[in-house]
Amino acid sequence: MGNEPVVGPNDDRDAAAESGSDATAETADADADAGADVGSETEAETGTETETDGGVRPYTVRLELVDEPGELLRALSPISDNGGNLLSIHHERGNITPRGHIPVEVDLECPPERFDDIVEGLRDAGVNVIQAGAERYGEEISIVFVGHLVENDLSETLSRIESEAEAAVIDLSLAAPDGTDATSSARLRLAVDSGRTDAALESIRSIGADKDLTIVEPLLGGEA
Amino acid sequence: MAASQRLAILGAGDVGRSVADLASEYGHEVVALADSTTATVDPDGIDVAAALDRKLGDDEIGADDPAAVFETDYDVLVEATPTTLGDADPGFTHAKRALETDHHVVLANKGPVAERYGELRELEADSAGSIRFEATVGGAIPVLSTIEDSTPHAVTAVRGVLNGTANFILTRMAAEGLDYEHVLAEAQDLGVAEADPTFDVDGTDAALKFVILANVLADGGFSLDDATVEGIQNIPGSALDLAAEDGRTIRLIGEATRDGVRVGPRLVPENGALAVTGTRNIVQIKTRNAGSLHSSGRGAGGPETATAVLSDVGRLPPL
Numbered sequence: 396m397g398n399e400p401v402v403g404p405n406d407d408r409d410a411a412a413e414s415g416s417d418a419t420a421e422t423a424d425a426d427a428d429a430g431a432d433v434g435s436e437t438e439a440e441t442g443t444e445t446e447t448d449g450g451v452r453p454y455t456v457r458l459e460l461v462d463e464p465g466e467l468l469r470a471l472s473p474i475s476d477n478g479g480n481l482l483s484i485h486h487e488r489g490n491i492t493p494r495g496h497i498p499v500e501v502d503l504e505c506p507p508e509r510f511d512d513i514v515e516g517l518r519d520a521g522v523n524v525i526q527a528g529a530e531r532y533g534e535e536i537s538i539v540f541v542g543h544l545v546e547n548d549l550s551e552t553l554s555r556i557e558s559e560a561e562a563a564v565i566d567l568s569l570a571a572p573d574g575t576d577a578t579s580s581a582r583l584r585l586a587v588d589s590g591r592t593d594a595a596l597e598s599i600r601s602i603g604a605d606k607d608l609t610i611v612e613p614l615l616g617g618e619a
Numbered sequence: 620m621a622a623s624q625r626l627a628i629l630g631a632g633d634v635g636r637s638v639a640d641l642a643s644e645y646g647h648e649v650v651a652l653a654d655s656t657t658a659t660v661d662p663d664g665i666d667v668a669a670a671l672d673r674k675l676g677d678d679e680i681g682a683d684d685p686a687a688v689f690e691t692d693y694d695v696l697v698e699a700t701p702t703t704l705g706d707a708d709p710g711f712t713h714a715k716r717a718l719e720t721d722h723h724v725v726l727a728n729k730g731p732v733a734e735r736y737g738e739l740r741e742l743e744a745d746s747a748g749s750i751r752f753e754a755t756v757g758g759a760i761p762v763l764s765t766i767e768d769s770t771p772h773a774v775t776a777v778r779g780v781l782n783g784t785a786n787f788i789l790t791r792m793a794a795e796g797l798d799y800e801h802v803l804a805e806a807q808d809l810g811v812a813e814a815d816p817t818f819d820v821d822g823t824d825a826a827l828k829f830v831i832l833a834n835v836l837a838d839g840g841f842s843l844d845d846a847t848v849e850g851i852q853n854i855p856g857s858a859l860d861l862a863a864e865d866g867r868t869i870r871l872i873g874e875a876t877r878d879g880v881r882v883g884p885r886l887v888p889e890n891g892a893l894a895v896t897g898t899r900n901i902v903q904i905k906t907r908n909a910g911s912l913h914s915s916g917r918g919a920g921g922p923e924t925a926t927a928v929l930s931d932v933g934r935l936p937p938l
Contacts, residue, residue: 570858581861584865609853612883613885
């Protein structure tokens with residue numbers, strides 16, 4: 396990540412190169428195919444003062460904010476702190492994510508090599524980054540429950556998963572071949588914040604233990 | 620060619636008998652073979668075929684006392700008595716006695732290496748002999764030697780399917796849409812499951828193997844009590860159906876790391892490497908520098924497990 400520009404043709408860089416002398420324009424063109432590190436190389440060769448960091452690129456970052464005063468400001472400061480320039484903020488107040496948070500789309504520009512620091516800065520500040528450039532964060536997991544699901548108040552089980560495990564239930568399939576008062580199975584697809592899967596599974600295990608359910612967890616990590 | 624070793628075999632079940640049967644093919648000599656009641660001992664080599672005939676004909680295996688095995692001149696004790704939990708005896712005491720008298724020990728018995736790994740390693744440190752136990756994990760599949768070759772500290776985790784009976788049951792349930800009890804009865808008819816399948820279906824057998832793996836990775840510190848274990852008895856056919864709708868299936872998966880051992884039914888991709896079918900076993904060895912290695916094969920059976928014992932014997936230095 397970071398080296399692969401998401402949006403952003405080479406406009407910025409071409410502009411930068413053109414601001415230099417005619418002789419360097421050729422260098423810039425020749426390097427244009429080489430990818431994201433063009434800027435800095437061109438810089439080194441042209442020695443222009445305007446773009447000391449090798450040019451900037453536009454990026455889109457999708458965040459999820461808790462609906463509390465000051466949250467937006469808190470989420471934005473890591474961007475400027477790490478050398479990003481805010482272009483626009485789309486604060487979707489009317490919209491709510493499955494976890495009950497507010498999605499915010501931020502357009503910014505920054506030197507490509509700073510982008511990772513910005514995303515890290517956001518995370519360090521406790522902001523949930525759903526998507527940064529082409530990378531989408533957040534994971535989906537499948538899980539199977541077995542037991543007296545219906546008799547044991549399935550809807551309460553689901554609300555506990557949403558609140559305690561902080562997972563959004565995306566869909567549910569129930570199989571009760573012997574009737575709903577016998578042992579049945581349910582497959583759940585859950586959306587979990589990235590990096591929170593282990594914690595979510597741990598909460599789900601304890602919910603399962605409380606309600607006397609057998610839980611078949613997914614095998615995560617590496618190709619299974 | 621490995622040095623020829625003189626084997627004293629304790630345990631005359633499928634594995635012990637197969638080791639005796641195949642030893643000469645691998646260049647070794649059998650000087651003793653014992654079951655729990657009698658033994659046949661001959662420092663010049665026992666008549667293996669005759670001893671096996673007697674055993675299979677429900678006769679006494681020989682005229683000697685099992686204790687006489689330790690008195691004879693042997694190089695390697697092959698411990699192939701049934702796995703026991705807790706104090707892991709008599710297997711542990713057998714291994715101890717051999718090490719204290721400076722003999723090598725090759726174990727097919729999981730108990731001592733799962734339950735008393737640290738004590739065994741201490742005994743080994745004071746002995747001219749060494750211990751090896753490839754046969755305890757994954758039958759014919761070279762798991763421990765692969766870890767040894769990768770060097771254990773470069774291995775971060777081992778996971779996979781190490782119980783053929785549970786895997787057979789789950790495979791049949793998924794394929795035929797049948798329930799656990801039905802398929803278990805079928806497995807017992809086929810001889811895939813034992814009359815008392817408890818340790819296979821409740822995860823204990825797989826857990827012992829992953830405990831051994833964790834001991835190898837962490838150089839000891841684990842026993843069965845440290846493992847989190849769940850079995851497959853509560854998995855209905857409907858759970859497998861739901862998994863299949865999502866391109867997945869359920870397998871009894873074990874995981875061993877330096878931090879712990881866990882065995883339980885897990886969702887895995889239906890066409891993934893770990894979703895082996897029937898009684899097949901598989902392990903995935905995660906390494907720091909070489910990515911993941913997969914080894915699959917027969918995880919049980921007399922001749923299959925005996926090949927692992929004899930590979931170990933072949934790796935031992937002459938005493």
